[in-house]
Structures are given as structure tokens and as C-alpha cells.
Amino acid sequence: xxxxxxxxxxxxxxxxxxxxxxxxxxxxxxxxxxxxxxxxxxxxxxxxxxxxxxxxxxxxxxxxxxxxxxxxxxxxxxxxxxxxxxxxxxxxxxxxxxxxxxxxxxxxxxxxxxxxxxxxxxxxxxxxxxxxxxxxxxxxxxxxxxxxxxxxxxxxxxxxxxxxxxxxxxxxxxxxxxxxxxxxxxxxxxxxxxxxxxxxxxxxxxxxxxxxxxxxxxxxxxxxxxxxxxxxxxxxxxxxxxxxxxxxxxxxxxxxxxxxxxxxxxxxxxxxxxxxxxxxxxxxxxxxxxxxxxxxxxxxxxxxxxxxxxxxxxxxxxxxxxxxxxxxxxxxxxxxxxxxxxxxxxxxxxxxxxxxxxxxxxxxxxxxxxxxxxxxxxxxxxxxxxxxxxxxxxxxxxxxxxxxxxxxxxxxxxxxxxxxxxxxxxxxxxxxxx
Amino acid sequence: xxxxxxxxxxxxxxxxxxxxxxxxxxxxxxxxxxxxxxxxxxxxxxxxxxxxxxxxxxxxxxxxxxxxxxxxxxxxxxxxxxxxxxxxxxxxxxxxxxxxxxxxxxxxxxxxxxxxxxxxxxxxxxxxxxxxxxxxxxxxxxxxxxxxxxxxxxxxxxxxxxxxxxxxxxxxxxxxxxxxxxxxxxxxxxxxxxxxxxxxxxxxxxxxxxxxxxxxxxxxxxxxxxxxxxxxxxxxxxxxxxxxxxxxxxxxxxxxxxxxxxxxxxxxxxxxxxxxxxxxxxxxxxxxxxxxxxxxxxxxxxxxxxxxxxxxxxxxxxxxxxxxxxxxxxxxxxxxxxxxxxxxxxxxxxxxxxxxxxxxxxxxxxxxxxxxxxxxxxxxxxxxxxxxxxxxxxxxxxxxxxxxxxxxxxxxxxxxxxxxxxxxxxxxxxxxxx
Numbered sequence: 001x002x003x004x005x006x007x008x009x010x011x012x013x014x015x016x017x018x019x020x021x022x023x024x025x026x027x028x029x030x031x032x033x034x035x036x037x038x039x040x041x042x043x044x045x046x047x048x049x050x051x052x053x054x055x056x057x058x059x060x061x062x063x064x065x066x067x068x069x070x071x072x073x074x075x076x077x078x079x080x081x082x083x084x085x086x087x088x089x090x091x092x093x094x095x096x097x098x099x100x101x102x103x104x105x106x107x108x109x110x111x112x113x114x115x116x117x118x119x120x121x122x123x124x125x126x127x128x129x130x131x132x133x134x135x136x137x138x139x140x141x142x143x144x145x146x147x148x149x150x151x152x153x154x155x156x157x158x159x160x161x162x163x164x165x166x167x168x169x170x171x172x173x174x175x176x177x178x179x180x181x182x183x184x185x186x187x188x189x190x191x192x193x194x195x196x197x198x199x200x201x202x203x204x205x206x207x208x209x210x211x212x213x214x215x216x217x218x219x220x221x222x223x224x225x226x227x228x229x230x231x232x233x234x235x236x237x238x239x240x241x242x243x244x245x246x247x248x249x250x251x252x253x254x255x256x257x258x259x260x261x262x263x264x265x266x267x268x269x270x271x272x273x274x275x276x277x278x279x280x281x282x283x284x285x286x287x288x289x290x291x292x293x294x295x296x297x298x299x300x301x302x303x304x305x306x307x308x309x310x311x312x313x314x315x316x317x318x319x320x321x322x323x324x325x326x327x328x329x330x331x332x333x334x335x336x337x338x339x340x341x342x343x344x345x346x347x348x349x350x351x352x353x354x355x356x357x358x359x360x361x362x363x364x365x366x367x368x369x370x371x372x373x374x375x376x377x378x379x380x381x382x383x384x385x386x387x388x389x390x391x392x393x394x395x396x397x398x399x400x401x402x403x404x405x406x407x408x409x410x411x412x413x414x415x416x417x418x419x420x421x422x423x424x425x426x427x428x429x430x431x432x433x434x
Numbered sequence: 435x436x437x438x439x440x441x442x443x444x445x446x447x448x449x450x451x452x453x454x455x456x457x458x459x460x461x462x463x464x465x466x467x468x469x470x471x472x473x474x475x476x477x478x479x480x481x482x483x484x485x486x487x488x489x490x491x492x493x494x495x496x497x498x499x500x501x502x503x504x505x506x507x508x509x510x511x512x513x514x515x516x517x518x519x520x521x522x523x524x525x526x527x528x529x530x531x532x533x534x535x536x537x538x539x540x541x542x543x544x545x546x547x548x549x550x551x552x553x554x555x556x557x558x559x560x561x562x563x564x565x566x567x568x569x570x571x572x573x574x575x576x577x578x579x580x581x582x583x584x585x586x587x588x589x590x591x592x593x594x595x596x597x598x599x600x601x602x603x604x605x606x607x608x609x610x611x612x613x614x615x616x617x618x619x620x621x622x623x624x625x626x627x628x629x630x631x632x633x634x635x636x637x638x639x640x641x642x643x644x645x646x647x648x649x650x651x652x653x654x655x656x657x658x659x660x661x662x663x664x665x666x667x668x669x670x671x672x673x674x675x676x677x678x679x680x681x682x683x684x685x686x687x688x689x690x691x692x693x694x695x696x697x698x699x700x701x702x703x704x705x706x707x708x709x710x711x712x713x714x715x716x717x718x719x720x721x722x723x724x725x726x727x728x729x730x731x732x733x734x735x736x737x738x739x740x741x742x743x744x745x746x747x748x749x750x751x752x753x754x755x756x757x758x759x760x761x762x763x764x765x766x767x768x769x770x771x772x773x774x775x776x777x778x779x780x781x782x783x784x785x786x787x788x789x790x791x792x793x794x795x796x797x798x799x800x801x802x803x804x805x806x807x808x809x810x811x812x813x814x815x816x817x818x819x820x821x822x823x824x825x826x827x828x829x830x831x832x833x834x835x836x837x838x839x840x841x842x843x844x845x846x847x848x849x850x851x852x853x854x855x856x857x858x859x860x861x862x863x864x865x866x867x868x
Contacts, residue, residue, distance in 0.1 A: 091848040102555055105547070111539060120789075121536055121803050126782055128816050142853050175852055211816040230671070233816035237664070255864045261857035297856045340833065348560055352830035355554075358839035358865050359832050362858040366846040369555050370830035382562050382645040382667035384828035394818035396786035396804035398793050399774065405792035412800040414525035418609055419576050422731045423695035424796040430689045431792050 001303050003289040005272070005310030007282070010320050016327075022311055023271075023328065025239055025377050030219070037223045041198040048204035055195040060137075060168040062190075067206035072177065072188040080177035088175060095367035096147050096182045102369030103155045106388035118401035123394050127157035130208060131391060132200035132232075133185070134215035134225075135176060137166035137192055143179035144365065148372050148386065149215050150183035156391035161185050162210055164200065166192020192217075194224035201228035214373075214386065235386060239377035240269035240309075243361055244330035244350075246321045248337040249278025251357045257288035259334060262362050264305035265298040271309040273328070275321045282312045322346035329380040332361045351380045405431040435737050437723040439706070439744030441716070444754050450761070456745055457705075457762060459673055459811050464653070471657045475632040482638035489629035494571075494602040496624075501640035506611065506622040514611035522609060529801035530581050530616045536803030537589045540822035552835035557828050561591035564642060565825060566634035566666075567619070568649035568659075569610060571600035571626055577613035578799065582806045582820065583649050584617035590825035595619050596644055598634065600626020626651075628658035635662035648807075648820065669820060673811035674703035674743075677795055678764035678784075680755045682771040683712025685791045691722035693768060696796050698739035699732040705743040707762070709755045716746045756780035763814040766795045785814045839865040 008018055043051040049067045056062050056070060064070055081089060112122030131153045135146055146163070153161050163180055165173075167190040180188060189207055191199065197217075203209025212233035213225060225234045243263035247256055260272035276282055289306065293299050315321045322343060325333060329349035337343060340355035347353060351374030354361050365372045373386035400408065409432040416424035442452055477485040483501050490496050490504060498504055515523060546556030565587045569580055580597070587595050597614055599607075601624040614622060623641055625633065631651075637643025646667035647659060659668045677697035681690055694706035710716055723740065727733050749755045756777060759767060763783035771777060774789035781787060785808030788795050799806045807820035834842065843866040850858035 087848055088852050091845045091852075094845050095849060105545060106557070113539070123540070123804070123819075124778070124787070129782065144849055144853065230811070230813065233813070252864070255861070258857060258861040258864060262855070262861040265855060265857040297854070302857065344558070344831075347829075348563065350829045352832065353558070355831065355833035358836050359834040360839070360843075360846075360861045360865055362850060362862040363834060363839060363842050363846050363865070364830070364832050365858060366849045366862075367842050368832045368834070370557070370832055374830075377664070379664065379667070380827070380829065382827055385557075385830050387828070389823070393814070393816055394821070395781075395784050395814065396798070396808075396819050397778075397789065398786065398798050398802045398804055399789035400793040400797060400802070402792050405794070405797060408797050408801050409794075411525045411528050412794075412797050414521055415529060415578055415800045416796060418522050418525075419578065420731070421696070421699060423692060423699040423736065424799060427689070427692040427696040427794045428796040428800075430686070430692060431794055431797070 001293060001299060003286065003293055003303060003306050005286070005306050005312050008311055008313045010313060010315040010324065019327070022309070023378070033219055033223050037194045037220055037227055040194040041224060041227055044195050044198035044204065045202045049206050052191055052195050052199050052204055052207070055193065056191050059193055060166050062167070062170060070190045071206070072190065074186050077177050077181035077185065077188065080174040081181040083174050084178045089178065092143065092147070092179055092182050095144070096151060098367055098369040099147055099151045100155060103152050103388050106152070107155060108389060108392055112397060115404065117403040117407070119404035120397065120399040122397040124397055125392050125394050128211040128391055128393060129158070130160040130162065130210045131158045132210035132213040133161055133163045134196065134213060134217050134221060135163060135165040136217055137168055137173070141165070141173045141176050143175040144372065145216060146176055146179035146185070147183050150180065150185050152371065152386060152388045153391045154184040156388045158391050160187070160208065162200065162208060163188045164191050164196040166190065166196070194220045197221060197224035197228060201232045212391070214390070235373065235390065236375060236379065236383060240271060241266050242271040242273070242330050242376060243332040243334065244273040244275065244325060244328055245334040245336055246275045246325065246343070247281065248318070249276050249281035250338065251336040253281065253284040253288040254292065255357070256285050256336060257292055259360055260289070260306070260310070261292065261296060261302050262360070263332070264302040264310070265296070268301055268304040269309065270305045272306060273311045273313065273330070275313045275315055275324055277315050277317050277321065279314050282314060286312065318343060319346070325350065329378045331374045331376045331380065334359065334361055349380045351375045351385055402433070406433040435727060435733060437720065437727055437737060437740050439720070439740050439746050442745060442747045444747060444749040444758065453761070456743070457812070467653055467657050471628045471654055471661055474628040475658060475661055478629050478632035478638065479636045483640050486625055486629050486633050486638055486641070489627065490625050493627055494600050496601070496604060504624045505640070506624065508620050511611050511615035511619065511622065514608040515615040517608050518612045523612065526577065526581070526613055526616050529578065530585060532801055532803040533581055533585045534589060537586050537822050540586070541589060542823060542826055546831060549838065551837040551841070553838035554831065554833040556831040558831055559826050559828050562645040562825055562827060563592070564594040564596065564644045565592045566644035566647040567595055567597045568630065568647060568651050568655060569597060569599040570651050571602055571607070575599070575607045575610050577609040578806065579650060580610055580613035580619070581617050584614065584619050586805065586820060586822045587825045588618040590822045592825050594621070594642070596634065596642060597622045598625050598630040600624065600630070628654045631655060631658035631662060635666045646825070648824070669807065669824065670809060670813065670817060674705060675700050676705040676707070676764050676810060677766040677768065678707040678709065678759060678762055679768040679770055680709045680759065680777070681715065682752070683710050683715035684772065685770040687715065687718040687722040688726065689791070689794070690719050690770060691726055693794055694723070694740070694744070695726065695730060695736050696794070697766070698736040698744070699730070702735055702738040703743065704739045706740060707745045707747065707764070709747045709749055709758055711749050711751050711755065713748050716748060720746065752777060753780070759784065763812045765808045765810045765814065768793065768795060783814045785809045785819055836867070840867040
């Protein structure tokens, strides 16, 4: 098995074109999938629990006669927590406590201010009432993802977090349920796919309709989330995961190789990029990758990812490395250098920045504290890690004093008449003092 | 011309079903429109300026030979500002200054904290690099909308704000350009429609590609924004505008009638709702509406809006009024009562809350300070007014000390192995001290 990432040099004349080509990613938008998803949503919307039970029978091969059999309460989550090995339970609890402590710093508060004439302006910040958390079943079922999605909602003050997780053929992942218990989830429905998203968006007799749906899922889940957007809020639809490592050439090449592998092992479309001003170091890392690959459990996935989408970029200096970083706006950025703080001022776009040789991305994936749900495919240019702010929403507050309303009525009247909106103008003019 | 909003009583047995039925709004998703928009985007993406000039000729009937003729610079915006009547210029400047002062309180800052072992965690908050602002041409061309969209971006620190506004048949709206000058916009392209959105999303030889596109537009613009989402960020796709007035029955019924009209005059689909525990007051407001309608410039639109979508709701008390409010989650909420602060604690969902008899919604539309771009169609349950936060984005910061990495490496290792992600585990384990 070979490991051959593409080699690029910043000084090539067509470097930018080559890079754009290698980064390009178009998410598949299959009309057949869309059609099926629309049908499933319409059925669940029209027939509620009945349709949900039918689809769960068809897709997850579960024969149940009522939603009760597809419902798990606090007791069962707590039981799962007591079932898993002590070491795993402790790790989940340490991770949850660190994630909670970090996210508590993101809570935003209401604010108001008063003007001289007594007019009050401000913004009220409140949590959403009820949020749905989608957790995939089967091979991509990650307990860490339950913590990362549920804890910010909990910290925001969301009262009800409704989790859905499919259990195909009745297979339950105890560590996922244990994570739900640790994260403060109280209610789980063992349904999945587009039918679960539809149930959360529109509500059924048993599943309460939510205000926002978050969490990863396959193409059916992603398509369903897009479809119900507007009825409820949704989080970003994620593309394949990426890591970009900027290294000065003085970190152990085995460490860097493994950091790149940790991204590549997610799936064949994952993208691992290494940038260094040290050409010899790039070769050393490639050598480490060759040597380490045979030891890896997921070596087939890693090799495919590195060979199809992996990139090694030689840059003249760290300034160029920062420029390339901003162009890529990577989901994960490792600054594996002596003084990462010095580089930080030049980095404008990245989902999460892992600073220094000791800060492996894997630490951030599980237990550093910050969220591992991050903007992919260059969207860090305009979007942010999942956070408490994604579960709070704001209302503007305006309370004019009679004096303030009179003064501003004059201004509003001029502008409204300038826009030919005369009912606006007259409504404002009623408040002008005679 | 009659004015007949639907009358509802909270105490009807099927009140919730009736209300849901009256609130229902499905945005038209026309396949023909989608098809045309996809073609336009593909053309602009492939052929840049050439395609942009062609479509502008076809849709706006402008014959130009180069993009230079479709470009306005600072000088021309400044000239527009000097052209408009002094009274309008002053009103724009007062409004802009109040909007700026309110939005400055929304700026979020980077933060970090250090743990005992020297590990640093935090979040870097930065403005987006470049933002596109869509401004409609023709009848729905609102200078206030330029202020409300551009000022938050400017306050966030966005360096380049690129505005596009179509000028069909060469008709330029000086007040819109003047508003752009006041709001700190430096560059305008006189293009519109899906072609303008495509140019902003992908860039052309002349139009620089942006990171996010905001601003209202017709069905082609909305469809194009949905289509380019992912390549760039977008703001919410707005539904028809709504107002809900909760009144104790002691505000002048003419004032309330005009407040409802100010919403209804936007378009036939706009929705105006009045809620009161005073049945006689509902009748008085209807009487005022009948009397005032003939005086209104846009009486035809107002009558259609009120007759098709207007609602008057009789409630037993203010508690029920708040419950109805939370169910509707209105874009604009007027609390036209003696002590609006007392009600505030029970209001969870509304885009903007206008408190007291003097605070007409129209004041907030222009110059109170808060944004007039607000979540419509019940989306205030999970989304917020446009704000500075929509033009800032965050990167997580993680800098482990060797000690911290060693401790957390152990936790990450357990969790990664629990998820069968062994490259993650080994990457973390390299950082554990022997």
C-alpha cells in the first residue's frame, strides 16, 4: 500500500489554480434522494407516529406496535452509563466537564441602555425552547458528538433536548446513550433517517416538534434538514472533514504523520494537508506515513484519503504559509511551530486553531473543551464553531419616551415619505407632539 | 372598499387550529424559476463579466460595452448625497448615527483563559473580509434597508462592502446611493437579479467574490441566494412581513389602525394582527380602519392584506395574549399597554418588541437604532435580528502545555479507542509523557 499525497510548491506559477482544483468539493445533490426524502417528510407530517413506525420498520428492520417501544427515558440512559467500563465513563465525564466549562464562557446576556430623554433600547437574549439532536447509528455513531452537540444547548438554557438515534436491527450503542446521560439529555427516540428529522420538525403525537435540529447524518438526513429549514432552524450541513498542519520542520515527523492520519481515517473524502518551508521535512513525514500506515486499523481508508485528497505544500516562508491558510480557511489548523502566537496575528480564517507541537487535533476532538463541530470546505471564512450562541436567540427592545417618539417621529416621517410608505409616515406622525 | 379582518376568540374550542390555518405561509418554490436561476449562475461562473453584461442588457435593458459603465465609485455616491433634499439627507444621517450607536453594543471580542498547567483556551472573533449587499431596484428600493444592512457590517469591521443595485432602464435612485454613502459603502455595481448574486458569490474579472451576501430581493434573488449558500454565507430568506399588536384597549384606536396599516401597505401578503382583551376596542379599531382607509395612498394593497391575512383576536386576559404571542413568534410585536415591562417577562419569541403606546413600529423601521431586518413567519423561535454578529466569525483557540497535553492525551485515547478511531488515539498518545 503506497502513500502518495500530491506535492505542490507555492512558487509554481499556477499554484493557486492547482490548489483550487485539489480543494474543490461538490456535495452530491441527488434528485432521487430529494424525491424520496420529500415523500417521507410528507408522510410523517400527515400521519405522525403511524408513518414513523412504518419507516422504522422498513429502514431499520424494527417491528414495534407503538412509539413506546421506540422511546428511552432517563432511567435507561442512566443504566447505559452504569454499564460501560469505568475508564470510559470517567473519560466521558472529564470531557463533558471541560466542554461545559469552555462553553459557559460563550453565554450571552440581555442588555439595555437608556437615552437622555428616557428612551430605552436593548436586546433580550433567550434560549430556544426545545432542540432536536440527531445522532447517527451504526459505524459513524460517536459519543463525543453527543457531548459536543448537547452540552452547548444545555449551557444555553434550552429546557428540552430531544435526541434521536436509529438502532438498526435493534443494536444500541451504550456509549452513545451514556454520553447522552452525561450531557443532560432526558429523552431519546430510537428513530433515524429523514423520518426522524420530519418528526422533530413537525412533531407527531409522541415526538414533540422542536425549534432547531442539530447533529450530523448521512445524505438522507442532510437532505431532510435542508428541506425542513425554515420550519425549524438547522446547523451547517458539513462537508468532508479537513486538517491543515503548518510545521516549521522541527516536530517529530511521526507525530505529524499521525496527526494527518487522524483526519484521513474519518473517511475516503477527508482531506489532510501539510505545509512547511522545509522541503526535507515534507519527505520525512511522507517516509513516516509509509512506515506507520501498515500499523493502522483503518489503513485502507487512510491510504485512499491521502492518495486522492492529501496535499503537501512547500512554501518559501511562514508568511506564505499563513497566506495559504487564509486561502484554504481550513476546518482544523495545527500550528506545529516554536512560537504559534507569533503566527496567530496573520491567521484570519480557520474553524479551530491547534497551537504548538503538543496540541494534536485529536485532543480538541474529544476533551480540550472547544467544540468539534466546525465549519468545513472553506466556510470558516464566514461561519463559526457550533456554540452556545447557536442555541440562543435575540429580540430587539425599543421603548420610546413620549419625547423620544416625538423627535424620532419627525425623522421617520421624512424617510417613510421618501420611500412612499405613507401609512408608516402617518403612524409615526401621530406620536409627534403638537 | 371594505376592511374585514378575520375575528377570532381565544376561547373558541378550535382556536389553535384556526390560528395555525391563518398563519400558514408556504413560500413558492417554482421549478421553472430554479431552472433559470441555475442557468444564470452557471453562465456568470463560467464567463464572468461578459455574462453579467449580457444578462443586464436582457433583464434591465441597459446596453453597455464594459463593466466600467456598471460601476459607481465613492465620488458618485457622495454626489448623490449632495443631490437629495437637505431634509432627507439630515434624516438619513440621524438614522445612520442611531443605528451605528446601537449596533456598536453588539460587537463581540476575542477571549482566552489559561488553566493551571499553562494550557490556553479561547475564541478569536474577527470580521469577515468582504461582504456583498443586495439592494432591490424599482418600487421596493428602500434607502433605510441600505443603512440597516451595511452599517452592522461596517461596525463589525468588514473592510470591503460591495453593493449591487439594479437600475432598470438606467433609472437610478439617488436616495439609495445617498444612503450607501452615509453607511460607508465605497463601491457599487448597478447590476441585479440572480446574475448579481452569482457575481458576488463567485467573483468576475471586475466584481470581487465576497464571503457573505445579505439584503432582500425578489424570487430570483432569493432562489439564487439559496443556490450559492455554502460557497458564501447568506442571511435569512425572508417571508412576508408581519406585525402583532397587543393592546389593553386604552390606546387611541386611530393610532393602532395606522400601525396595522403600516404593515399592510408593504404588500398584499403582509400580515397585521391585533390582540386585545377588550372586545369593544377591537370594533373601534375596525371602525378607525374603515374611516382611515380611503385616505391611504396604498389603499388597494392595504385592503387586500387586511382582508386576506388580517386577524383580530379577542383574549380573556393579558396572560392569554402573551401565550398567543409566543405561539405566533411575530416579526414585530407592539405592546401598546400601560406597563409593557410587566409583560416582557412572559414574552419569549419575537423579532423586535416595541414597548408602550408611543413606540410605533414605524419608528423602529427607520431610526430607533435596532435593525429592521427581522425573522419572519415564526422563525423568531430560533433566529435573531440582523446584527454585527452576522458579520463576525469565530475560531477556537487551543494551546496545550506539555503537561496538559499529557493529561488530556490519556482521556482522548480512551474515547478515541471507544470510537475505534485508532489514529486519533495514537496521535494523542504521542503527547503522553513517558
